[in-house]
Amino acid sequence: MAKKGDWVQIHNIVLPPEERSGSLPEDTKANPLEMWVKGYLVNDAEIGEEAEVITRTGRHAKGVVVKVDPYFEHNFGFFIPEVLEIGNTVRKITFGGED
Amino acid sequence: MDNSYDAIMARKNEIIKSAVGMDFDRFEKPGIGFDYEAMMAATGYTLDEIRRVQSMFSIGNTPLIELKNLTELARKCAPEGKGARIFIKDEASNPSGSFKARRACTSVYQAKKLGYKGVVTATSGNYGAAVACCAAMAGLKCIVVQECYDSKGIGQPEIIEKARKCEALGAEVVQLSVGPELFSTVLQLLEETGYFNASLYTPFGIAGVETLGYEIAEQFRARFSKDPDVVVCTNAGGGNLTGTARGLRKAGCKAKVVAASVNLSGLHMASDSQFNKKSFTTGHTGFGVPYSVNPDHSDVPRSAARPLRYMDRYVTVTQGSVFYITECLASLEGLEKGPAGNTSLAAAFRLAQDMDREQCIVVQETEYTGAGKHINPQLSFARQNGIDIHFGDPKDEIPGKNIILPAHPSLIQVTDLDLDHMRRSRIKRAVGTHKDELTEDDIRFLVEETNTNEEFVLNAIASL
Numbered sequence: 001m002a003k004k005g006d007w008v009q010i011h012n013i014v015l016p017p018e019e020r021s022g023s024l025p026e027d028t029k030a031n032p033l034e035m036w037v038k039g040y041l042v043n044d045a046e047i048g049e050e051a052e053v054i055t056r057t058g059r060h061a062k063g064v065v066v067k068v069d070p071y072f073e074h075n076f077g078f079f080i081p082e083v084l085e086i087g088n089t090v091r092k093i094t095f096g097g098e099d
Numbered sequence: 100m101d102n103s104y105d106a107i108m109a110r111k112n113e114i115i116k117s118a119v120g121m122d123f124d125r126f127e128k129p130g131i132g133f134d135y136e137a138m139m140a141a142t143g144y145t146l147d148e149i150r151r152v153q154s155m156f157s158i159g160n161t162p163l164i165e166l167k168n169l170t171e172l173a174r175k176c177a178p179e180g181k182g183a184r185i186f187i188k189d190e191a192s193n194p195s196g197s198f199k200a201r202r203a204c205t206s207v208y209q210a211k212k213l214g215y216k217g218v219v220t221a222t223s224g225n226y227g228a229a230v231a232c233c234a235a236m237a238g239l240k241c242i243v244v245q246e247c248y249d250s251k252g253i254g255q256p257e258i259i260e261k262a263r264k265c266e267a268l269g270a271e272v273v274q275l276s277v278g279p280e281l282f283s284t285v286l287q288l289l290e291e292t293g294y295f296n297a298s299l300y301t302p303f304g305i306a307g308v309e310t311l312g313y314e315i316a317e318q319f320r321a322r323f324s325k326d327p328d329v330v331v332c333t334n335a336g337g338g339n340l341t342g343t344a345r346g347l348r349k350a351g352c353k354a355k356v357v358a359a360s361v362n363l364s365g366l367h368m369a370s371d372s373q374f375n376k377k378s379f380t381t382g383h384t385g386f387g388v389p390y391s392v393n394p395d396h397s398d399v400p401r402s403a404a405r406p407l408r409y410m411d412r413y414v415t416v417t418q419g420s421v422f423y424i425t426e427c428l429a430s431l432e433g434l435e436k437g438p439a440g441n442t443s444l445a446a447a448f449r450l451a452q453d454m455d456r457e458q459c460i461v462v463q464e465t466e467y468t469g470a471g472k473h474i475n476p477q478l479s480f481a482r483q484n485g486i487d488i489h490f491g492d493p494k495d496e497i498p499g500k501n502i503i504l505p506a507h508p509s510l511i512q513v514t515d516l517d518l519d520h521m522r523r524s525r526i527k528r529a530v531g532t533h534k535d536e537l538t539e540d541d542i543r544f545l546v547e548e549t550n551t552n553e554e555f556v557l558n559a560i561a562s563l
Contacts, residue, residue: 014275014284015104021280028371031250034276035284038266056271057217057240059292074259074471077479082488082504086423087430090508094172094431 002051002068006041009070010053010063037061038070100290107283110290115399118289118296120213123400131533132544133401135408139345142302144205146349150310152208156236158200159310162189163318163461168431173451176509183328183454185447187428187462188315191436194236195268196467198311199229202338205303207233210295216240217294221285221398223247223258224381224439225466230297231270241270242294244285248276249374256471256480257380257439264469277371282398298398299338305403308342309349315461316350327354328458329450331443334358334413335386337394337406343463344409354461355411359446360387361439362415362514363498376499378418378481382442387413388516392524407518407525408550414513416445417493419503423511424448425474438474440466449513478502522549526559 002008015033039053045065052062100106116122126138144152153159166185174182190198203226210218217240220230227243234241243265248254254274262272273288275281289296298304312330319327330347332340344356361383366373368385377383391413394402424445425438444462451460470476482488487501492510496503505511526545530537537560545556 015280019104020278021104024278025367025370027373028278028369031276031371033278033280034248034250036248036274038272056266056269057242057292059242059271072259072263072470074254074256074263075476076470076473077256077476078482080475080478080482080488082490083426083475083478085490086426086504090172090427091430093175093508094168 002041002045002047002065004041004044006068007038007070008041008053008065009036009038009067010051010061011036011066012063035063036066037063102287104280104283107286111286112400114286114290115296118294119298119301119399120209120295121301126401128540130535130538130541131529131531132541135405135547138401139302139306139403142205142306144306146309146313146346149205149306153201153204153307153310156194156200156204156233158193158204159314161192161314163315164189164434166432169427169448170451172427172431172508173448174456177452180456181452181454182456183451183458183460185451185460185462186327187444188311188464190311190464191467195225195229195232197225197229197440198308198339198464199224199226200232201307201310202226202299202304202342203229203233203297203307205307206230206295206297206301207237207239209303210297211237211239213295215293215295217242217292218297219244219285219288219292219294220297220299221281222299223261225261226299227261227270228264228268231265231268235269240294242273242288242292243270244273244275244281244288246277246281247274250276250371253375255375255380256476260469260471277369277374279369285398296398299336300397300399300402300404302403305338305342305345308338309346311463312343312346312352313350315463316347316352319459323459326352327461328454329357329460330354331357331359331447331450331460331462333382333440333442333464334360334406335381335383335390336397336404337390338404339464340406341404341409356409357446357450358387358406358410358413359443359513360384360415361418361421361442365497366499373499375484376486378477378486378502379421379439382439384415388521392521393528405548407522408547410518413516413518413521414446415516416442416511416513417496417503418498419496420445420493420505420511422474422478422502423505423508427508434465435468437466437468437472438477440464445511446513449511522551522555523559523562525549526556527563530560530563
């Protein structure tokens, strides 16, 4: 249960597939146009339930609650050995070997 | 009110008119053309005034850094006596972390002056952060609309980082799945909020970038008592190149202007399944080519970004080459920057090898880097999405299939796009379905649009 005043992310369908613009590739057209917005819950709501939020600019928006206290998880990715190798290669060419 | 896609699009012109505070109709001419310079002048600001406004926002006067070690590396790859000095304009030191601060500033200032309570912008890139940053300084509200996720809900790490930054700067971020209908969402938000449309493509935005070109000429002359020989601009929507080139011209600088884009040919920009196969979300040919030949399909009736008017050459580089040069910049120059802005650096690294040692080539931007928006997470994301990453010859790179990191820096190449072909496409687009005989004014417009001459335009028309 998310409480009134909680910071949540909501989701809704802007355009179902049949209402999408005509000039789209088939793979895009087969899917709806979806939207995600964050805001403060106006009333208590369950995750998965339609609810209203007030966004950072003070707009009222409606959608299905998908996350409570949403946060960012992007990072610097996994180890990519090639990145080290590039650095080693160009330093050697530019500045010479370690000796 | 009817908020179906068709109904919103039908209200487009009136929404834009009240959301930019500018009537674009008054620049239209009989026939196919419009008065571009009158539209640019309609901002009401001179270049000096824009510089003053930008300095109020602590924007501009970014360092021009000579990349001595990268120049040395280029010379080791070049024939004897070749290898121009490479310089970079460190635009990442602007408040929002990119040159886009210049572009956002004038719009936000204008919105504040005209009494708008907030600004809306459609962008998945650095421009959102720039608008959010300037809006924060001006005390305006800000909504950034971005295309972010594919239908599986997987977001491009680079775009998610922009969302984070916009939120950090106080903006509301509206995230959408893949599709060009984003524009109708923007229109709906403009209508709902009554905010200013801080579009990337208004004269305010482009006039803001002119200061970048002007500064390059000034800084160069102050330090070396001469102009640079070549200025390379990463090209996507065309505003970066247009604004920079106009600024160079206003300074009387004769440097050649080269456009550079990452080659993403073969990938469809509106494709859901290919959305996360791209390792660059901007600075690529998927925007660069269509916006050059058809600048007026943006979110304003006439775009102020018209790069074909200004480019002397247009080259592409591979994704792997840009990642490679980004790592070179960190390893050899101690400058850790975001990859997309380094598209022009990869091109400059190769172009310098054809130039004499005493010549100078300027890369006119860097951009900030951070989680998601960095060579490592972008390569990591590509690998997770099944893109084959290996060392080899960049000419074997196939966008969406592999990323080939050059086995040696001498393998970094540029590929020239056929500018005359693009110019003919521009003419074809501009003439479109126009039935009447073209007037002298029309021809003059096409000459300006394509930076050519009457003979070229007449030949192109004859072959339509």
